[in-house]
Amino acid sequence: MRTTVGIIGAGPAGLLLARLLHNAGIDSVVLESRDRAYVERRQRAGILEQGTVDVLREAGAGERMDREGLRHDGIELRFARRRHRVDFPALTGGRSVMVYAQTEVCKDLIALQLKEGGPLLFETEALAVEGVETDRPRVRFRSGGAEGVEDVLECDYVVGCDGFWGVARSAVPDGRTFERTYPFGWLGILADVAPSHDELVYARHDRGFALLSMRSPTVSRLYLQVPADTDADSWSDERIWDELERRFETDDDWSLRRGPITQKSVTPMRSYVHEPMRHGRLFLAGDAAHIVPPTGAKGLNLAVGDVVTFARALTHRTATGSDDLLDAYSATCLRRVWQAERFSYDMTTLLHTAPGATPFEDRLQLARLDRITSSRAAETDLAEAYTGFPIG
Secondary structure: OEOOEEEEOOOHHHHHHHHHHHHOOOOEEEEOOOOHHHHHHOOOOOEEOHHHHHHHHHOOOOHHHHHHOEEEOEEEEEEOOEEEEEEHHHHHOOOOEEEOOHHHHHHHHHHHHHHHOOOEEOOEEEEEEEOOOOOOOEEEEEEOOOOOEEEEEEOOEEEEOOOOOOHHHHOOOOOEEEEEEEEEEEEEEEEOOOOOOOOEEEEEOOOOOEEEEEEEOOEEEEEEEEEOOOOHHHOOHHHHHHHHHHHOOOOOOOOOOOOOEEEEEEEEEEEEEEEOOEEOOEEEOHHHOEEOOHHHOOHHHHHHHHHHHHHHHHHHHHHHOOOHHHHOHHHHHHHHHHHHHHHHHHHHHHHOOOOOOOHHHHHHHHHHHHHHHHOHHHHHHHHHHHHOOOOO
16 A cells, blocks of 8 residues: 555644645555444543634634534633633734533544545554664554554554554654643543533643533533542542532632543643754654643644645645755644743643642742733733644
């Protein structure tokens, strides 16, 4: 099998890249180890930056997003029983974000790829990436499970969108890694109840961070800061709702709606960057190259930035014969990556209670929040970062 671009991984990054390349007249093959049902139901991010929304629309993948997604023009910061709304359009010249789950983005892109695009091969495991220092790299893969048939995909370029544990990252022989592991995680729930607020609420509390989010007008997504080694099943539903009420408490008459919890899990918190994001004709994108704590809502959006940068660079090469943009891929992506890492780290340390934190550190958190809520400049910096850094 032969193609121009071999894409490993059918998450939002790999699927969007295939769509962008298709629209540019460049052929690709997508290899995905899981089955379609798994890809379309795995719960991940739910906040799309303005730039991501624009890219999906331009790619022809925004129709259902615009119909069913929830545009949000701000977030609420909650601390010391106080509430403060950050107005995104007023601070950023009109930018906003969209609440639209990664599962739905994947469903839309899969449908388009199967209808119009190149091969999208589910239950096809990439085993190794070879020859990336030549002009004919290849991906060895196996389809049909552990007893399946092995074959080779020959390419001009390989893009690894297969996450931290995938084969693409391990095919980069050198480079530097930067990492931070946090001593807490998020206990996340899905609940069949209408959201208790019409925008996301980020709450800093002495007992720990909490986040009120949503998946639809009838499904709430909420998170609690918990120790990193927490077993989600050790928390009863009643205990979860009681703790959420404590952490979202205010001095007004706001109240938290409760409902049946349909899913609960614990998400670890870490920051990770691999430099460079390219080796020969192998390009890393998304979690294969970088991971951010979810506090800044950047993970999916960073992956989108990576594949847009690659697609533009390859389209430029096809049109001009110049490798300049491909050669600049890693540096171009990393500028955006490190700004997102910085913002995600700032939001995490601003809102979470670190184990063993001193009263001095607690007061610094409150001072930082006071600064954001009393200074238009500080508030604008948060709004600009949250709604998204420029792509490319």
